[in-house]
Amino acid sequence: MYGKRDFAVILLAGELGIRSGDIVRLKLSNIHWEHNTIEFIQYKTKIFNQLPLLENIKYALLDYLKNSRPDTKSDIIFIGIRNGGRQLTNTCIHRIVSKYFIKSNIDISKRKHGPHAMRHSLASNLLHNNTPMHIIKEVLGHSNLNTTRMYLNINIDALRTVSLEVPYETE
Template identity: 30%
Template sequence: MPEPIEQTNEATRLPAELQKAHDGFLRYMALERERSEHTLRAYGSDIGNLYAYAIPRGATTLAGLDLTLLRAWLMALQESGLARATLARRSATIRSFLTWAVREELIATNPAIRLKSPKREQRLPHILQNNQIERIFKPVPEPQGTPEGKAPEPTREQLALADRDKLILELLYATAIRVGELVSLDINDVDLDRRTLRVIGKGNKERTVPFGQPAMNAVDNWLRRARPALRTDDSGHALLLGRRGKRLDARQARQVVSDALAALGDTAARGPHSLRHSAATHLLDRGADLRAVQEILGHSSLATTQLYTHVSVERLKESYQRAHPRA
């Protein structure tokens, strides 16, 4: 049984060589590979987890991170019950980190090349059915009040937040963009005449994504009526705003989607990626070209987009089994 992994103690000073390598790698990934802040935090966390395991075991230099130690670290992670996707990501991070260290001549060879990590589980995402999509976008019923009297009128701020939440759902499903891409949008990224968004995706790659009439109506309503009710001097050019007028953060947007999906009561789908998965699958179900969907999603590899064709095939099989007399 491998030894447990200690919790990282941020107050503990790292050995100088390890700290310098950690900072140098993240700087390289930020400046030369243009990785997002979210990705950089994940890299830093993965390297920090390895350091927390290695240092108490005497590995205080990069050379000390040998194959034996890396295998023991990965085994300890596996025994701790981490998901295979997390194990795969952490081992991939360390391979990239040590590959960079070899290129920078900080170590002679990369022991992580021989590190085998578990394959990611190919789980098919939860997809919303058409009737569930329709219910998400149904207007919220007006409050009926109490026996004591009529319900209080919603405030201007409450109305604005309701319009914003509707826009979040509309844009995520209409465009299949990621939640990080959504909250990064500025007003001038929206072209209402052409009904398109200018989106900056992973690797700082730009793409243009179309959207339909319902989303256009939601954007127009937000810009004309709702956004001015939340706007402050801190709003800048951000398209979506929080309650205090600053740019909406991804956590708030995720909560809006999770609440809307939970309110359906008949789906295991949760979070913004469920809307992205659903939009991609529905496009392919209705005959959209795979490469066009790849462009909309911002996938660098067509193989990633092909996952959604598998979803469509599985849905077809389920329908066949339910409906065909001789299935």
């Protein structure tokens, strides 16, 4: 009953880095199926964000909408099952993500977890795959590159292993 919804939520948080506050406010009208985009004004920053509607996310959303979403006239995508058909809350999104961290045997006792941690992981993975900083900034919906830098945990020891020695020149 919850699996299809939870899967779509996890993909939006993990693969697109959408904040929980935006996931709970996401509307059917934000999904542009014909252009394969998700377009919305971010709740936190009030900045427009356009993200790709990746194939796996598209099919997860379609599966949820057709087979699992409660019947409602609401334009809100993620509707609660036991809350009278109202939109989910940020806390609910956090619980969903945490539940699957635990099911995956990821120890969350000594680290931050939840959808915000997934944004950090997405940013780090993009950097690791040589994605330019300005693209990472756009994906996360930041207006300032310095905000994006705070998301990137750069491993100095790993950088040392790939650094080149500067040749010493004698005259």
